[in-house]
Amino acid sequence: MIRVESATVAFAQGGGEDRVVLKGLSLEVPRGQTVSIIGSNGAGKSTLLNAIAGTVPLVSGSIVVDGRDCTRDPEWARAAYLGRVRQNPLAGTAGDMTILDNLALASRKGRRRLRLAVTPSIARDLAGRVAELGMGLENRLRENVSKLSGGQRQALTLLMAVLSRPSVLLLDEHTAALDPANADLVSALTKRFIAEYGLTALIVTHDMKRALDQAGRVVMMHEGRIVADVEGAEKERMGVPDLVDLFRQARGSDYAEDRDLLR
Amino acid sequence: MIQGILVEGLVYGILALGVFISFRILDFADLSVEGSFPAGAAAAAAIVTAAARAEGGAAWFAAAAPFLAVAAGFAAGGLAGFATSLVHHKLKVPPLLAGIVTMTGFYSINLRVLGGRPNLPLIKNNPLLDGARSWLGALAPPDLALLAAALLSALAVAGILDLFFHTEKGIAMGALGDNEASVIQVGVNPASLRTLGIVLANGLAGLSGALAAAYQGFADVNFGAGVVAAGLASVMLGELAIKSHYIGVQIFRVLFGSILFRGLMYAARSWGYLAGITPNDLRLLTALLIVGAVAVSKYAIKRTKPSRRGGKA
Numbered sequence: 325m326i327r328v329e330s331a332t333v334a335f336a337q338g339g340g341e342d343r344v345v346l347k348g349l350s351l352e353v354p355r356g357q358t359v360s361i362i363g364s365n366g367a368g369k370s371t372l373l374n375a376i377a378g379t380v381p382l383v384s385g386s387i388v389v390d391g392r393d394c395t396r397d398p399e400w401a402r403a404a405y406l407g408r409v410r411q412n413p414l415a416g417t418a419g420d421m422t423i424l425d426n427l428a429l430a431s432r433k434g435r436r437r438l439r440l441a442v443t444p445s446i447a448r449d450l451a452g453r454v455a456e457l458g459m460g461l462e463n464r465l466r467e468n469v470s471k472l473s474g475g476q477r478q479a480l481t482l483l484m485a486v487l488s489r490p491s492v493l494l495l496d497e498h499t500a501a502l503d504p505a506n507a508d509l510v511s512a513l514t515k516r517f518i519a520e521y522g523l524t525a526l527i528v529t530h531d532m533k534r535a536l537d538q539a540g541r542v543v544m545m546h547e548g549r550i551v552a553d554v555e556g557a558e559k560e561r562m563g564v565p566d567l568v569d570l571f572r573q574a575r576g577s578d579y580a581e582d583r584d585l586l587r
Numbered sequence: 588m589i590q591g592i593l594v595e596g597l598v599y600g601i602l603a604l605g606v607f608i609s610f611r612i613l614d615f616a617d618l619s620v621e622g623s624f625p626a627g628a629a630a631a632a633a634i635v636t637a638a639a640r641a642e643g644g645a646a647w648f649a650a651a652a653p654f655l656a657v658a659a660g661f662a663a664g665g666l667a668g669f670a671t672s673l674v675h676h677k678l679k680v681p682p683l684l685a686g687i688v689t690m691t692g693f694y695s696i697n698l699r700v701l702g703g704r705p706n707l708p709l710i711k712n713n714p715l716l717d718g719a720r721s722w723l724g725a726l727a728p729p730d731l732a733l734l735a736a737a738l739l740s741a742l743a744v745a746g747i748l749d750l751f752f753h754t755e756k757g758i759a760m761g762a763l764g765d766n767e768a769s770v771i772q773v774g775v776n777p778a779s780l781r782t783l784g785i786v787l788a789n790g791l792a793g794l795s796g797a798l799a800a801a802y803q804g805f806a807d808v809n810f811g812a813g814v815v816a817a818g819l820a821s822v823m824l825g826e827l828a829i830k831s832h833y834i835g836v837q838i839f840r841v842l843f844g845s846i847l848f849r850g851l852m853y854a855a856r857s858w859g860y861l862a863g864i865t866p867n868d869l870r871l872l873t874a875l876l877i878v879g880a881v882a883v884s885k886y887a888i889k890r891t892k893p894s895r896r897g898g899k900a
């Protein structure tokens with residue numbers, strides 16, 4: 325469960341007033357729910373996820389995960405119960421280390437101990453997990469991650485993010501840098517892992533169809549606020565055109581085309 | 588001569604392992620080794636001297652002096668590393684500057700540890716060397732005892748490091764220098780992990796300093812001059828000679844590179860006059876060696892694309 329309460333985030337900009345990017349935004353996501361977050365460029369989607377993860381500080385408001393207020397906790401402390409995948413496939417893994425070492429690193433959260441990270445039984449277990457990706461990576465465990473393709477690397481990052489069963493999974497356009505085939509593959513894996521591990525997930529995407537397919541709830545952001553929030557039967561009835569209509573209404577404008585949104 | 592090169596290569600190889608950890612594993616350009624190496628030498632020499640002076644009922648002190656000296660060398664170096672880490676993390680001072688601060692400050696601290704003198708001879712009183720001779724004299728011929736001691740020390744340090752970099756902490760440390768975000772992502776405080784690494788690296792430099800003082804027969808405040816470059820040259824020579832992305836091989840090749848470096852320096856000292864090279868030119872030679880190693884590995888990367896950790900300068 326995660327609760328964002330009137331979160332405000334502002335960035336200093338050269339001279340003049342700060343740019344307010346999240347404007348007292350509130351959002352509550354119950355355990356086990358998947359939420360798609362959509363909205364045009366600059367709406368504040370990434371900033372919302374960054375604020376939850378602790379990458380950017382809140383000016384005011386609070387973040388509560390599983391009943392625990394973590395607003396003041398540093399990013400690394402929150403990471404112990406958050407899983408995260410970013411748009412850049414290079415961001416989440418150590419490229420100069422082997423697939424096995426990366427998995428071993430991610431298989432447990434928090435303080436590291438002085439005991440062997442990879443024993444034969446751990447290696448077997450991790451090989452089994454990585455085999456679930458269906459990419460044959462279980463046969464390349466001793467290769468460096470930098471040798472993987474973007475899609476393979478992002479799939480691995482996703483696996484590493486869910487391996488420790490985080491309280492909340494944060495995905496920020498994690499398929500955007502991949503070609504369509506790989507994007508479909510990683511999307512399918514995402515859906516599977518969320519179901520398998522019963523995760524609570526926030527997924528930022530520009531893909532309207534995917535936003536509707538992958539989640540039971542769709543939240544629409546605009547200029548630092550949530551302007552629409554649909555779930556249940558209402559969401560099930562919606563198609564991509566309805567979503568676009570909703571966006572136009574919510575934004576209070578009637579642009580003929582919303583290229584940003586429909587990308 | 589060969590023996591001298593090997594002993595020096597192994598003793599200073601421990602220093603090179605420290606340089607390897609900071610520059611390669613942590614990606615932290617740490618100059619504090621120039622302070623932690625002599626700090627280790629000074630601490631060891633001070634302990635040994637105090638043990639020799641201690642009177643009445645201090646037999647245990649004399650007996651423990653070699654171990655205390657080595658431990659103090661590591662601790663003194665580690666302390667210098669901790670100072671660098673504090674300055675870097677608390678004041679957000681970049682690594683180079685933090686290292687310079689430590690190195691400068693420790694010059695005075697080392698002078699104090701040496702009792703206000705720039706130089707503390709251990710000629711009459713060198714329990715580390717005597718210990719090595721008497722313990723290993725039974726196993727190896729007397730003239731090889733020193734080499735055996737240096738070999739055992741260097742291999743023990745390298746073996747422990749190899750083991751360490753296979754632990755959870757060690758793997759996290761490897762990932763930290765590679766991509767800090769990947770370490771934060773698994774709930775590890777990057778600052779404390781980096782501190783541990785810097786303390787370890789400088790502790791090794793201090794340990795190497797303690798052994799070097801015993802081997803040279805004195806401790807000197809100026810012991811540290813040029814050790815960063817010597818360590819780096821050793822690391823790079825090792826990388827040129829042996830390509831691998833296995834951490835174990837990477838660790839042991841540092842020792843190999845250090846022996847290679849001492850060999851080259853010896854050759855320059857002995858036969859350099861043939862080419863008009865004097866001992867005054869050795870630093871220039873070290874500098875050229877580093878530049879050469881970087882150039883060759885850059886060129887080799889273009890052609891063969893080895894793993895990045897092996898090649899990046």
Ligand SMILES: Nc1ncnc2c1ncn2[C@@H]1O[C@H](COP(=O)(O)OP(=O)(O)OP(=O)(O)O)[C@@H](O)[C@H]1O
Nearest residue numbers: 335336343345363364365366367368369370371372
């Ligand atoms: N670190 C930062 N410093 C200053 N301004 C920032 C920073 N991060 C984001 N912003 C600004 O905040 C606003 C929202 O950015 P954000 O990245 O959250 O948008 P987004 O909804 O993720 O957009 P996109 O769809 O393009 O990814 C933008 O105007 C951006 O310029």
Ligand SMILES: [Mg+2]
Nearest residue numbers: 369370371496
């Ligand atoms: Mg974004």
